[in-house]
Amino acid sequence: xxxxxxxxxxxxxxxxxxxxxxxxxxxxxxxxxxxxxxxxxxxxxxxxxxxxxxxxxxxxxxxxxxxxxxxxxxxxxxxxxxxxxxxxxxxxxxxxxxxxxxxxxxxxxxxxxxxxxxxxxxxxxxxxxxxxxxxxxxxxxxxxxxxxxxxxxxxxxxxxxxxxxx
Amino acid sequence: xxxxxxxxxxxxxxxxxxxxxxxxxxxxxxxxxxxxxxxxxxxxxxxxxxxxxxxxxxxxxxxxxxxxxxxxxxxxxxxxxxxxxxxxxxxxxxxxxxxxxxxxxxxxxxxxxxxxxxxxxxxxxxxxxxxxxxxxxxxxxxxxxxxxxxxxxxxxxxxxxxxxxxxxxxxxxxxxxxxxxxxxxxxxxxxxxxxxxxxxxxxxxxxxxxxxxxxxxxxxxxxxxxxxxxxxxxxxxxxxxxxxxxxxxxxxxxxxxxxxxxxxxxxxxxxxxxxxxxxxxxxxxxxxxxxxxxxxxxxxxxxxxxxxxxxxxxxxxxxxxxxxxxxxxxxxxxxxxxxxxxxxxxxxxxxxxxxxxxxxxxxxxxxxxxxxxxxxxxxxxxxxxxxxxxxxxxxxxxxxxxxxxxxxxxxxxxxxxxxxxxxxxxxxxxxxxxxxxxxxxxxxxxxxxxxxxxxxxxxxxxxxxxxxxxxxxxxxxxxxxxxxxxxxxxxxxxxxxxxxxxxxxxxxxxxxxxxxxxxxxxxxxxxxxxxxxxxxxxxxxxxxxxxxxxxxxxxxxxxxxxxxxxxxxxxxxxxxxxxxxxxxxxxxxxxxxxxxxxxxxxxxxxxxxxxxxxxxxxxxxxxxxxxxxxxxxxxxxxxxxxxxxxxxxxxxxxxxxxxxxxxxxxxxxxxxxxxxxxxxxxxxxxxxxxxxxxxxxxxxxxxxxxxxxxxxxxxxxxxxxxxxxxxxxxxxxxxxxxxxxxxxxxxxxxxxxxxxxxxxx
Numbered sequence: 056x057x058x059x060x061x062x063x064x065x066x067x068x069x070x071x072x073x074x075x076x077x078x079x080x081x082x083x084x085x086x087x088x089x090x091x092x093x094x095x096x097x098x099x100x101x102x103x104x105x106x107x108x109x110x111x112x113x114x115x116x117x118x119x120x121x122x123x124x125x126x127x128x129x130x131x132x133x134x135x136x137x138x139x140x141x142x143x144x145x146x147x148x149x150x151x152x153x154x155x156x157x158x159x160x161x162x163x164x165x166x167x168x169x170x171x172x173x174x175x176x177x178x179x180x181x182x183x184x185x186x187x188x189x190x191x192x193x194x195x196x197x198x199x200x201x202x203x204x205x206x207x208x209x210x211x212x213x214x215x216x217x218x219x220x221x
Numbered sequence: 222x223x224x225x226x227x228x229x230x231x232x233x234x235x236x237x238x239x240x241x242x243x244x245x246x247x248x249x250x251x252x253x254x255x256x257x258x259x260x261x262x263x264x265x266x267x268x269x270x271x272x273x274x275x276x277x278x279x280x281x282x283x284x285x286x287x288x289x290x291x292x293x294x295x296x297x298x299x300x301x302x303x304x305x306x307x308x309x310x311x312x313x314x315x316x317x318x319x320x321x322x323x324x325x326x327x328x329x330x331x332x333x334x335x336x337x338x339x340x341x342x343x344x345x346x347x348x349x350x351x352x353x354x355x356x357x358x359x360x361x362x363x364x365x366x367x368x369x370x371x372x373x374x375x376x377x378x379x380x381x382x383x384x385x386x387x388x389x390x391x392x393x394x395x396x397x398x399x400x401x402x403x404x405x406x407x408x409x410x411x412x413x414x415x416x417x418x419x420x421x422x423x424x425x426x427x428x429x430x431x432x433x434x435x436x437x438x439x440x441x442x443x444x445x446x447x448x449x450x451x452x453x454x455x456x457x458x459x460x461x462x463x464x465x466x467x468x469x470x471x472x473x474x475x476x477x478x479x480x481x482x483x484x485x486x487x488x489x490x491x492x493x494x495x496x497x498x499x500x501x502x503x504x505x506x507x508x509x510x511x512x513x514x515x516x517x518x519x520x521x522x523x524x525x526x527x528x529x530x531x532x533x534x535x536x537x538x539x540x541x542x543x544x545x546x547x548x549x550x551x552x553x554x555x556x557x558x559x560x561x562x563x564x565x566x567x568x569x570x571x572x573x574x575x576x577x578x579x580x581x582x583x584x585x586x587x588x589x590x591x592x593x594x595x596x597x598x599x600x601x602x603x604x605x606x607x608x609x610x611x612x613x614x615x616x617x618x619x620x621x622x623x624x625x626x627x628x629x630x631x632x633x634x635x636x637x638x639x640x641x642x643x644x645x646x647x648x649x650x651x652x653x654x655x656x657x658x659x660x661x662x663x664x665x666x667x668x669x670x671x672x673x674x675x676x677x678x679x680x681x682x683x684x685x686x687x688x689x690x691x692x693x694x695x696x697x698x699x700x701x702x703x704x705x706x707x708x709x710x711x712x713x714x715x716x717x718x719x720x721x722x723x724x725x726x727x728x729x730x731x732x733x734x735x736x737x738x739x740x741x742x743x744x745x746x747x748x749x750x751x752x753x754x755x756x757x758x759x760x761x762x763x764x765x766x767x768x769x770x771x772x773x774x775x776x777x778x779x780x781x782x783x784x785x786x787x788x789x790x791x792x793x794x795x796x797x798x799x800x801x802x803x804x805x806x807x808x809x810x811x812x813x814x815x816x817x818x819x820x821x822x823x824x825x826x827x828x829x830x831x832x833x834x835x836x837x838x839x840x841x842x843x844x845x846x847x848x849x850x851x852x853x854x855x856x857x858x859x860x861x862x863x864x865x866x867x868x869x870x871x872x873x874x875x876x877x878x879x880x881x882x883x884x885x886x887x888x889x890x891x892x893x894x895x896x897x898x899x900x901x902x903x904x905x906x907x908x909x910x911x912x913x914x915x916x917x918x919x920x921x922x923x924x925x926x927x928x929x930x931x932x933x934x935x936x937x938x939x940x941x942x943x944x945x946x947x948x949x950x951x952x953x954x955x956x957x958x959x960x961x962x963x964x965x966x967x968x969x970x971x972x973x974x975x976x977x978x979x980x981x982x
Contacts, residue, residue: 071494071526072527073493073494073529073530076527076529077529080527080528080529083528084468084527084528084529085527087462088453089453089455089459089460089462090452090453090454091453092457092459092602092603092651093459093528093604093680094602094603094604094683095683095917095918096532096682096683096917097683097917097918097919099917099918099919100602100918100923102602129453130451130452130453131452131453131454133452134452139448139451139452143451143452146447146450146451147443147447147448147451148443150441150442150443150444150447150884150885150888151447152313152444152446152447152450152451153313153314153315153888153889153892154312154313154601154602154603154649154650154651154652154653155313155444155446155447155450155456155457155649155651156313156457156602156603156651156652157602157651158450158451159450159451159453162451180926181926181927182927184926184927185925185926185927187925187926188602188918188923188925189602189926190600190601190602190652190654190896190923191313191602191652191892191896192891192892192893192894192895192896192899192924192929193888193891193892194895194924194925194926194929195891195895195929195931195932196888196891197926198926
């Protein structure tokens with residue numbers, strides 16, 4: 056038995072779950088948090104990106120028992136009380152998704168980027184987002200949406216939420 | 222069976238040609254029937270318009286009675302919301318937003334009032350439900366417009382009766398019927414009950430809007446599922462969860478087509494979390510693409526308490542494979558054999574038009590080139606999966622398939638059940654690209670579910686998804702062309718080398734070349750011949766089937782011709798198109814040379830064609846017609862001394878008729894270009910002794926954001942019949958890129974992927 060803290064809530068993980076199970080599968084199969092996606096299982100595509108203590112990591116690459124007592128945020132934990140974050144709003148405004156499967160991972164990565172760098176240029180966006188594959192090729196819109204989100208946060212006088220660890 | 226019609230696409234699979242032909246027939250029959258719309262009452266009071274579409278002529282009309290019955294697209298709900306049903310699968314092509322937009326336009330619904338729901342799977346109610354061939358918009362354009370317009374007419378009639386004024390004095394806007402003279406208005410919801418009691422007008426009696434009257438179509442509308450996507454709500458096939466559900470994975474042979482002889486099942490069953498492990502016998506001929514085929518590969522099913530437990534056991538599985546009927550293909554051997562064949566004429570003549578030999582004798586210049594393109598995997602980011610629950614005499618399926626109706630047929634045949642005992646719930650697909658036209662994953666899930674008896678989610682590992690696919694077939698073209706003394710392209714000769722099964726000369730799925738392929742269809746002198754190599758590799762439609770590779774070869778070699786003729790490529794390409802005309806008069810889905818010329822000119826103009834470029838940088842132009850879409854692209858790229866390519870910008874010009882959702886259409890074009898560059902640069906499936914050599918994204922490097930160019934898209938909107946845009950912007954990208962590389966360096970790329978020639982991006 057072990058405990059995980061996800062989106063501010065503590066979850067008890069029973070003995071039936073192998074503690075070596077990658078966090079991705081505990082989120083999806085055990086806890087039903089299916090927003091985090093399986094794409095490759097080998098740390099290549101980043102569809103499974105979540106925040107661990109505010110940093111973007113690939114949840115398919117980390118055994119669940121390694122993140123006990125740490126602060127985990129998933130795509131389900133970004134919006135609070137029905138209020139979307141600037142990044143989520145920008146993703147809708149720019150109509151980024153095609154199939155949408157990679158976008159949870161993209162949004163988690165972009166959110167972390169904007170926490171660290173509130174006004175990234177295209178090159179900085181490319182560097183930060185290069186870990187995430189979009190098979191549909193929505194990259195031009197991802198760039199646009201990150202700029203849009205940065206603008207939203209700036210115009211909120213710095214009070215705009217990114218939904219990252221805070 | 223082949224269908225000899227000109228209003229279907231030569232490269233879509235046969236089952237879809239049949240559907241396209243039926244859709245065309247249905248349009249000309251069903252809509253002349255006065256009774257094809259019927260009114261039904263809805264629980265709680267409301268108005269449902271039902272349709273009978275895509276039915277076989279002579280077949281009885283679906284019975285309409287009670288609530289939420291047959292053929293419903295439009296539902297006016299008393300709370301003010303308007304529910305529109307989207308009939309086709311959504312796999313990222315945007316139909317779940319675009320199709321209801323068409324209905325909403327004619328309904329004059331306020332888009333903010335609209336709630337879109339995925340329709341149930343029913344041929345009786347909706348006709349063909351399929352995501353493929355860029356056909357959703359063209360085959361449903363008229364029915365969806367009439368669905369909206371007829372509902373609107375009934376609401377107007379209801380208001381007319383309510384107020385006692387002639388319908389002609391009323392207008393509609395934003396979900397209201399408005400009487401300007403009386404200064405009054407009623408919301409659609411307020412008219413629902415009265416409308417439900419009115420007779421149904423004939424679809425012929427309603428006037429559809431002219432394009433100039435559109436309020437919604439052509440605008441940018443964000444996807445209807447976007448809020449769910451950005452908040453991570455369950456939506457995709459892989460997200461399906463049921464009480465008491467178990468998890469399975471299915472291990473297949475690395476050597477394609479091999480069968481299980483024995484496996485360490487006892488050891489596997491001892492592993493943590495494993496509930497069962499068993500051998501599934503092969504059924505049918507699973508290496509042949511066939512959406513409705515009840516085909517399952519031989520393999521080992523592992524059933525577990527979690528996906529991870531199943532995957533862990535998969536990695537410990539030891540199987541003795543019987544390879545006696547397995548594929549033995551080697552890609553390197555195929556390449557060598559094709560090169561040897563290319564020196565000769567093709568075995569079978571597909572086209573022989575005019576006098577090619579004489580044109581060559583009289584040529585003032587000529588060009589020759591041997592082109593190769595690779596096999597490719599669909600690589601949907603959501604690996605194949607399906608959830609199934611077998612209940613003894615029926616089965617329930619949850620699947621992100623592109624062909625739900627074929628899936629029902631396949632499962633019914635596999636389990637020997639009547640089709641009405643197979644219920645399929647359509648879920649969103651995390652990418653399709655043609656992979657989910659096949660229902661092998663659905664059949665596997667059904668076969669496993671039959672043994673398990675409780676709900677089971679059968680999940681493919683990424684490695685399995687890449688190791689078994691209905692791949693985009695590779696192919697080879699040995700071209701020769703002649704230029705006459707006026708610098709004009711005077712003859713074209715293509716010896717196409719493709720794949721067939723052992724003992725056959727008929728190309729495998731999606732490996733055919735149309736005898737009317739451009740430019741044979743516009744030239745006086747053209748010859749196309751074909752030879753085949755024996756292969757056991759499964760192939761099938763992959764985004765823009767046929768075209769996705771043929772365009773690379775044809776449009777690159779076309780550039781070689783203009784270079785040989787010492788002509789400007791824009792001018793040369795326009796000259797090849799010739800006089801403005803439909804190539805098949807009377808067929809609005811055929812190539813129109815004027816539309817082609819217009820997009821070519823627009824792309825060139827927007828890209829600044831003809832401007833001076835710095836050393837090492839060039840512009841490449843390509844055009845391709847597919848799925849009734851006319852698309853030209855110009856790529857601006859530079860290449861350094863290490864063959865590192867930088868794509869600075871891509872310009873797309875497209876004529877797909879009227880644009881439904883500008884945001885979605887632009888997104889599809891941008892995505893297609895990126896997919897095209899990605900596939901051209903570095904994606905390749907190779908095999909040795911029937912085994913695929915790539916297993917994950919480390920060796921299948923999908924383009925990433927830092928490699929992706931900026932792309933602008935220009936639509937030449939027209940009143941020609943609309944067509945889909947999920948595919949046709951893909952084919953011109955690779956030749957535009959290779960032509961840009963030639964312009965930048967003088968090096969002609971004749972083989973994909975470019976990484977094999979030392980190029981990187």
